[in-house]
Amino acid sequence: MDLTVYGPLRSATGEKRVSVDPADETVGAVIEAFVDAYPRAESHLVDGDGNLRPSVRVTVDGERAGLDDDCPPDADVALFPAMRGGRR
Numbered sequence: 001m002d003l004t005v006y007g008p009l010r011s012a013t014g015e016k017r018v019s020v021d022p023a024d025e026t027v028g029a030v031i032e033a034f035v036d037a038y039p040r041a042e043s044h045l046v047d048g049d050g051n052l053r054p055s056v057r058v059t060v061d062g063e064r065a066g067l068d069d070d071c072p073p074d075a076d077v078a079l080f081p082a083m084r085g086g087r088r
Contacts, residue, residue: 001071003034004078005041012041027058028067030077044081056081 002019010016020037022029031052035042045056057080058065071077 001030001033001073001075001077003030004076005081006079007081008044009038009041009079009081012038012044022071025071025073026067027060027065027069027071027077030071031058031067031079034079041081045079053081 001022002017004017005013005015018034018037020030020033022033031045035045045053047053052067057078059078059080060069060071060075062076065071
């Protein structure tokens with residue numbers, strides 16, 4: 001399955017588009033496969049308790065998706081990491 005990654009995830013992958021092999025067809029499995037393939041990306045996606053950070057966005061075919069949502073192998077998946085900074 002191909003993913004498009006944004007922001008600091010690109011420094012972990014070295015590319016904008018990457019491939020992963022999830023264990024099943026859920027968004028959670030895709031995230032797990034991505035972290036397994038690119039361990040440096042983990043801190044951008046999950047917190048210390050192993051939960052997906054609230055500001056992480058995953059889209060499947062252009063629609064925001066949750067961890068339990070279906071993610072077929074031919075889906076267009078984009079991963080937007082937690083972002084920090086900005087003005088207060």
